[in-house]
Amino acid sequence: MAGAAGPGIGPGAAGGDGDDSLYPIAVLIDELRNEDVQLRLNSIKKLSTIALALGVERTRTELLPFLTDTIYDEDEVLLALAEQLGNFTGLVGGPDFAHCLLDSVRLLAVEACVSIAQLLSQDDLEALVMPTLRQAAEDKSWRVRYMVADKFSELQKAVGPKITLSDLIPAFQNLLKDCEAEVRAAAAHKVKELCENLPIEGRETIIMNQILPYIKELVSDTNQHVKSALASVIMGLSTILGKENTIEHLLPLFLAQLKDECPEVRLNIISNLDCVNEVIGIRQLSQSLLPAIVELAEDAKWRVRLAIIEYMPLLAGQLGVEFFDEKLNSLCMAWLVDHVYAIREAATSNLMKLVQKFGTEWAQNTIVPKVLVMANDPNYLHRMTTLFCINALSEACGQEITTKQMLPIVLKMAGDQVANVRFNVAKSLQKIGPILDTEALQEEVKPVLQKLGQDEDMDVKYFAQEAISVLALA
Template sequence: MAGADGDDSLYPIAVLIDELRNEDVQLRLNSIKKLSTIALALGVERTRTELLPFLTDTIYDEDEVLLALAEQLGNFTLLVGGPEHVHCLLDSVRLLAVEACVSIATLLPQPDVEALVMPTLRQAAEDKSWRVRYMVADKFSELQKAVGPEITKADLVPAFQNLLKDCEAEVRAAAANKVKEFCENLPEDSRENIIMSHILSCVKELVTDTNQHVKSALASVIMGLSTILGKDNTIEHLLPLFLAQLKDECPEVRLNIISNLDCVNEVIGIRQLSQSLLPAIVELAEDAKWRVRLAIIDYMPLLAGQLGVEFFDEKLNSLCMAWLVDHVYAIREAATNNLMKLVEKFGADWAQTTIVPKVLAMSNDPNYLHRMTTLFCISALSEPCGQEITCKHMLPVVLTMSNDQVANVRFNVAKTLQKIGPILDSNTLQTEVKPVLEKLVVDQDMDVRYFAQEAMNVLALS
């Protein structure tokens, strides 16, 4: 393809790639005009197998560029090997045909769907282009509803099996993502039989798929099968799959299983999962990637509600407290919000005996960031804990921390007093809070003075 001497037959494909991806529209238009010369240099086989797929992957562009491409490809019949290969110039048309089949099938009576629509769908489900098969997988639930139960049983069940076993990971992932919805939409009288006889074996293979996106897609929906198949089938057939996914090396797979535990809880109760659940949670909670740790924190209130207070206190309480001293601020912030949600779920009495003492103990931590976390927690917990616990246990610690040597801690004392002030009675505000804020208003640090004055104004103590 064109080298330094200007011979287009030597024009390097790398240059074409750069030009077609360039932000300059005119440069892309000029490159497209060279396509026929490049195709001649490549030959019909490489044009079909290399150049056209590259163009399909690369060009999602302005109308002007797409029009120029269409004009070029209109003259490509001989360049791809003649009329018998011209179908390869139509990847986009076949993609659109899948979506069109959905719309058309909803309008036609069943005999016409079978005669006019299904031949196209069958061909699309086995198309040589993985993008066409991907489109079929992505639109499968809509297709299922459009063609009706009889055609679903006869044609779509075997087609769905093939898509779940497709050689392309993208297609398998798209199909895996539709497993629950496909099973839900099966005819009720034959649903269980179809799932157990045709779908479950494919699902079992996907649990150990080599591609993590496929496994993750399946993990996001597989728990929903338990409500469809019932308790006995879930315990016998699905539970081993859930447990395997909880041990998967990919954090996203484990997170997706944990985030959908409520489905299984409704059917068999969470205790069946608890022995394998706990190690998975601990691993995620201590994952080196902070975003993984953050994700598991978000699910903790849900897990706590499902597992119950006794199991939580025994197995997970220490994790929640450990997050409060994480080296990443976003984790400490999320852990604080998590405690608030747990108190809302388990109650103020539980908080007083289980959470508050541990939080207050951090006020003496040598690390000032941990001392500040104590103040953040008090701000978050004061409302769900109520006036008595706040006034009796938390307020004294806040007042003591007004003497902290670190200015950041002192101005957070002022902000905390502003936050918890409305919960306190007027006598406490006047006799305990006001003197401390008056002291902070004349602090040597400008930020401390600012936040102390703001607290006094908001609490009407000026």
């Protein structure tokens, strides 16, 4: 939740360095996060002591935000916290600052409604719980509205279908168009769950008429977190609404989000493609997918590039080998020479997953030759990447391809001028050794490892001797 507690408040804070005056609150926080309910109850009873230690200003700016951002599920804990906050006026600076406590109390009311609603009849729900929930959904504090949005799925299940249709749907519409982005984002996250939990009879009509118009507005929201939240769940609506509605109403929204300026929005759409593939097939999206994938693959932020690599095997399986070879293969090879090690590492793992998906014949004809060419790259980091790829691909490709195509390259690289390459040759031989037959090990691998075992570089010598030992070639 936005507005999280200030400096010095966080998990494990008790073990950190810094201002000694923070230590009491750090201990409290660690105890409040404890799974033991009794321990949490005991720590809540110490809140006034902690507030006194912090002083009125830090109680207002640090302790209360932490309490309002922390979720309590057990009724005993809720009750104890409410009881403590009722006596907190003096600890936040007197009556002039009492309003600081109201957010926390109203937030607790939303929590309590979730717990209580599950126990009541429909009549009692209407009389005892719904007035509080209606007020909370329109509360002047965004934190309270956020809590309603965040707890929406639990509320929906607790109150049942009748009250969901009469009260929660209108409330949800308002949350989706709330003036605060944090509230809209929280509501957007719940769109799929809300739709899934609607009664099957009449569900499609309710979604099309009462939810989808608001979703369309969020696709072009000014806040990237709202759009990203929606993108993480919107694809799931396709399985609920079916093929015709997906093509006519959802597909334009997917395509718009694939072109969004925010990388996280595009990533969230791509990461959930399997939902759409089940309903309409991914070909409908392929022409729009390609530019989005290429842009993400070349994004300046390496974490964005890393994320798209992780989805590549999924995309490859859905788009098929022909589309992949024509449009995406070059991207996968480019990642192998990325300047960030984490990208090169992920790209290597990606190749192994692609071979598992497309088969060894495809690997032999399409991937292995391109990887082996890198063994002659002037950049030693790229030459090392060749070895890492061989390590990953050898098992997936099997003995014949490893022995005939990969092993000769590894053995040749044993003469590399860079020691880092040579000791990685030793490590690669240790890795692929179990895949090779005895003849190859004895006649080709053993002499090379013995030579590396006499290398002037200590690391090369160490890893060569380790490989000889592990492969029982001594």
